Amino acid sequence: MDEHNLAIDIQLKKLLDWLISRRICNRDWHQDIVPIRSQIGHAIGDMPEHPVIKELLSGTNINYFHCRQIVEILKETEKDSKTFFGSYGSQRMKDWQAVISLYQNQHVYLAEAAQLLSQSVTYEIPGLKKQVAKAVQVQEECDKKEKDNLRKAKDFQHDFDKSCQQLGIPGQHLRQEIIALMKSLPETYQTVASDCRKLKKARELYAHFMRSTMENNAHNDDPSQAKVDFDLQVLPTLDFLIEHGNVTTYQWIHGEAPLSVEAPALDFGPNALEAVNDEAIDFGDDIDFGEDISAAPGEDGQENGGDIDWGDLDEMGPEEGEIDWGEVSQAVDSVEDSAVIGITVEEGGVAGGVARDTEALSLLDNRRTRTLILDDLTELECFIQQRLRELELQDEGKFVLGGGGNMTESEDPHLMRSMVHEIRSVVSVLTAGQLHHLQLIRSSPKYVDRLVDSLKSKLELVDRMHALNQALSDRRDQAIQEQAVSQKKLAVLKAKAKELQSKIEADISARYKNRPVNIMGGAQSV
Incomplete structure (x- = not known):
């Protein structure tokens, strides 16, 4: 088999160590990330109105490849500031070119991209999946409890109607x-x-x-x-x-x-x-003894x-x-x-x-x-x-x-x-x-009073079951919204992870005479 067609397989968990062991990245690359992040924060403060830039900046993790896309967009938006010698006089372009230069120094961008991909696949995507599964579970539990409460409310209402039937009353005005x-x-x-x-x-x-x-x-x-x-x-x-x-x-x-x-x-x-x-x-x-004996007249009439x-x-x-x-x-x-x-x-x-x-x-x-x-x-x-x-x-x-x-x-x-x-x-x-x-x-x-309270308690239980069902309905609607938001975030995160993985594979492949590179356990498996 031709050596140029021999694939390079790298486990995602060992990707960063593999880059360091091949001397592509330095072991102390973390120290170089701090000034880069500071420069990115300064450059974001002055950006043109562009939909693609807004979409890129909406992500939580801005990496080297995002910065290159921003530079390509600025070449169009800032082309009026281009000099005769091919340089740009725009401060925006200068700031982002400086960020690109810092990233390329000792291939810091590749180490950072490997870490971001590992973090996304190992923690962020599974976390969002758990949120979606939990939202689905909450909906199922709400449906089950709602059915149980409806059954209990029906039983309590049946007990109330049966008690009223035994008493022979309509049950509208209990005491009367x-x-x-x-x-x-x-x-x-x-x-x-x-x-x-x-x-x-x-x-x-x-x-x-x-x-x-x-x-x-x-x-x-x-x-x-x-x-x-x-x-x-x-x-x-x-x-x-x-x-x-x-x-x-x-x-x-x-x-x-x-x-x-x-x-x-x-x-x-x-x-x-x-x-x-x-x-x-x-x-x-x-005690009524009838005629008053003490007032009976004597023989003399007195x-x-x-x-x-x-x-x-x-x-x-x-x-x-x-x-x-x-x-x-x-x-x-x-x-x-x-x-x-x-x-x-x-x-x-x-x-x-x-x-x-x-x-x-x-x-x-x-x-x-x-x-x-x-x-x-x-x-x-x-x-x-x-x-x-x-x-x-x-x-x-x-x-x-x-x-x-x-x-x-x-x-x-x-x-x-x-x-x-x-x-x-x-x-x-x-x-x-x-x-x-x-x-x-x-x-x-x-x-x-005790009988009326006993009958009213059954009606109160019926109302309580309906109130619980209303609360369960609200909780289910909230879980549906949480599921929709989590699924949307999950889809975006998966797409960005796949894109980042493909760019890392392409960069490594270019360093080894375009040999195919496969990152095992990466974004394709989630």
Whole structure:
């Protein structure tokens, strides 16, 4: 192979060392760059208006080859200052010719060009590529987060709509709509009480089962006793609700309807206090006993000033003066689970039987009695399910411990499954959905504020997701602009690096009889 066609391959990282080792450039070339840069700064201060010069000077790194292009342009712009001997009288031309002369001294320009090319390929171009990649990554992350936020906003809005649907409100004016629901509470309780009446057969089935079981146990203990009459209290609260409906708690306690009901008022103001505990009964400051006894007139037609006329006790006969304790004993026995005896005297004008506070609440509206009813419903459901399972095992021919006697007409499996469904339906209405929240409001008016805050927090989360998406949209637009700027700079830098590399290769090739020169790992590889 001809030696003139043998290529010279130089690694970019070793290009500067290669130039120094071949004695093309000096090792202390850095010291000569300082006056050159100073001269360039002085020459830039006085430049003609030319688009190519503006483009050359817009770059951050002005090298020897740029200076030669400027000189060629000045030959055209400053040709009027050219003398007879071929020199230029323009100071601009003199300044840039001086820069070229300093660059050519000991080939400083070649060492500087090698360093600029290495710096551009090794640091500047990869840095711009990282900026572009980061901008693209930011856009992808913004798109992903925006989709996630939209999904979350949709979920929060769905939760809000579902909660409003459970409450039965439109969701426009939350506080007013929730308070307005309290008007429908009595009607809802009447519907629940009506549904409880459908459980009468299930309750009778449970009572019959318990009675039969007790009679069988008593007969086994004493075979001579054929039948024992058991007074069983099976599901007392639920049974009272089935028989009498959703009456007041006063009637459930005292066994008779009240003469008047003073229902406790609910305060939904911002400073509303917690509702009074069910066990604490407030009788008020003044009790209306009807006619003022202290002002009753005496026999002489004048007021006694608070003295009570007991009559002539001495003239009262033994039969009239004795107290019939039998009637009092019957009255005491008629009162269950109460330490206070309420006596109603209708003919005497004393107002009695007034249902106040928690006694004025209905059975389903009172938290204590509602809990007892739910306990009875749970007990009844457990019995029906257990009995249904025993019947299924008997049909399969399996032995059942404590079968409970013969199967009655009500113990039809299909009918019992229907009973279980009806019981669960009543329990679900009392413990979930709209009625559950209304019961909590009835127990504590402050629950309205907590419920409203809970609903508003879901709407705030929806607004927050939309606000985050707006911020993400702005960030994505900013990343797009950064990507465009970085890509533009990258394209310019690549073009300048390729141009600089080609000029370095041409300069080295001219020194070695125009042999081809290849700078490995240079601008062509980026």
